[in-house]
Amino acid sequence: MPANLPPEYFKVEQKYLQARTLEEKILATQELIRIAPKHKGTEKLLRVLKRRLAKLRRELEGREKRRGGGPSFAVKKEGCAQVALVGLPNSGKSTLLRKLTNARPEVAEYPFTTRLPVPGMMNYEDVQVQLVEIPSLVEGSSLGRGLGAQPLSAARNADVIALVVDASSDILSQVKTLVRELEESGVRLNRSPPRVTIERRGEGGIVIRGKELAEGGEEGIKELLREHGIHNALVVVEERVSLRTLEEILEGSVVYRPCFVLLTKTDLSPAVGEPPEGLKVIDAGKPPEELKREIFESLGLIRIYTKRPNEGPSENPLVLPRGSTPLDVARAIHKELERGMRSARVWGSTRFPGQWVPRDYPLQDGDVVELHS
Ligand SMILES: Nc1nc2c(ncn2[C@@H]2O[C@H](COP(=O)(O)OP(=O)(O)OP(=O)(O)O)[C@@H](O)[C@H]2O)c(=O)[nH]1
Numbered sequence: 001m002p003a004n005l006p007p008e009y010f011k012v013e014q015k016y017l018q019a020r021t022l023e024e025k026i027l028a029t030q031e032l033i034r035i036a037p038k039h040k041g042t043e044k045l046l047r048v049l050k051r052r053l054a055k056l057r058r059e060l061e062g063r064e065k066r067r068g069g070g071p072s073f074a075v076k077k078e079g080c081a082q083v084a085l086v087g088l089p090n091s092g093k094s095t096l097l098r099k100l101t102n103a104r105p106e107v108a109e110y111p112f113t114t115r116l117p118v119p120g121m122m123n124y125e126d127v128q129v130q131l132v133e134i135p136s137l138v139e140g141s142s143l144g145r146g147l148g149a150q151p152l153s154a155a156r157n158a159d160v161i162a163l164v165v166d167a168s169s170d171i172l173s174q175v176k177t178l179v180r181e182l183e184e185s186g187v188r189l190n191r192s193p194p195r196v197t198i199e200r201r202g203e204g205g206i207v208i209r210g211k212e213l214a215e216g217g218e219e220g221i222k223e224l225l226r227e228h229g230i231h232n233a234l235v236v237v238e239e240r241v242s243l244r245t246l247e248e249i250l251e252g253s254v255v256y257r258p259c260f261v262l263l264t265k266t267d268l269s270p271a272v273g274e275p276p277e278g279l280k281v282i283d284a285g286k287p288p289e290e291l292k293r294e295i296f297e298s299l300g301l302i303r304i305y306t307k308r309p310n311e312g313p314s315e316n317p318l319v320l321p322r323g324s325t326p327l328d329v330a331r332a333i334h335k336e337l338e339r340g341m342r343s344a345r346v347w348g349s350t351r352f353p354g355q356w357v358p359r360d361y362p363l364q365d366g367d368v369v370e371l372h373s
């Protein structure tokens with residue numbers, strides 16, 4: 001099918017060809033993607049353009065890493081989750097980190113005070129959550145503006161994203177900028193990862209389950225895999241996906257993270273506007289203990305205390321994703337345990353203390369669990 005590209009497409013393509021810097025190439029490629037018509041005949045072109053964009057971005061990040069002595073941007077994970085504090089300059093990230101952890105980053109009224117990620121431990125009851133102040137983002141961070149794209153890769157590395165938003169200036173536009181920059185660098189917020197697995201194999205060709213759910217069907221998937229040099233793989237597709245999504249999975253270029261807003265400077269004036277609907281918002285002006293509880297509750301984690309028959313519950317909880325079951329508890333303790341697991345007794349969320357539950361029972365924060373084979 002002919003692509004029928006509009007004349008301006010070729011103008012921008014010219015711009016791309018003449019671009020001298022990586023940033024210019026990225027901008028031109030983004031523009032090409034935007035103006036290329038979206039239909040069957042341009043699918044392949046769009047894929048090629050998006051792949052080029054991803055490659056240019058990786059180059060940009062790689063270059064910055066080499067320049068800036070990269071390792072200092074990577075923060076080793078500690079505690080039950082790493083939460084990135086992401087915000088525009090002066091949004092109050094350091095102030096918040098000082099309020100909630102033992103870290104002592106400099107607070108100042110000029111922008112870009114914090115230039116490297118700063119970790120701190122937030123103690124909440126019997127768990128520890130790692131908060132990391134990410135150096136400020138600005139519009140265009142994903143293109144290397146402001147402090148460059150490295151803050152974005154530090155944010156990408158975290159388990160959860162907290163958008164630190166200054167309530168005394170336009171809330172919606174701050175959220176939009178942050179979300180856009182994160183999306184541009186391959187961080188999807190509050191969305192579940194596509195239910196697709198691609199497992200490379202040594203032989204057997206390309207086997208596909210659920211091919212009718214993939215855009216382009218069997219041929220589309222096979223062509224995509226071939227383009228990536230993959231000739232043997234098991235592909236399982238469990239929901240409708242585009243070829244672009246399949247490509248992201250192949251390249252591991254996108255991560256999916258839960259996200260919420262921490263609203264700062266609520267003491268200054270009435271809040272300016274509102275964040276988009278559906279995004280959880282926490283007033284960071286609350287007393288520390290209350291704030292810590294709300295943050296923990298926003299991480300999508302639950303604390304589970306295990307016990308053996310006739311003994312007391314463990315002192316330190318296992319911290320698992322919300323919705324975890326006794327089977328997940330068994331798995332978290334030991335693979336072996338998982339196999340023999342039949343049922344469990346639960347104290348806490350059940351109607352009766354010590355009630356027998358099936359192994360797929362959805363546990364709640366604070367439950368005590370006794371596993372039985
Ligand atoms: N009134 C008020 N001022 C705040 C609050 N939080 C931060 N500030 C002030 O805002 C300015 C910036 O605060 P920081 O905590 O340094 O902000 P940041 O996001 O870490 O800034 P950079 O690291 O420079 O990007 C400082 O002058 C703080 O005193 C708040 O909740 N209320």
Ligand SMILES: [Mg+2]
Pocket residue numbers: 093094095105106107113114133
């Ligand atoms: Mg700071």
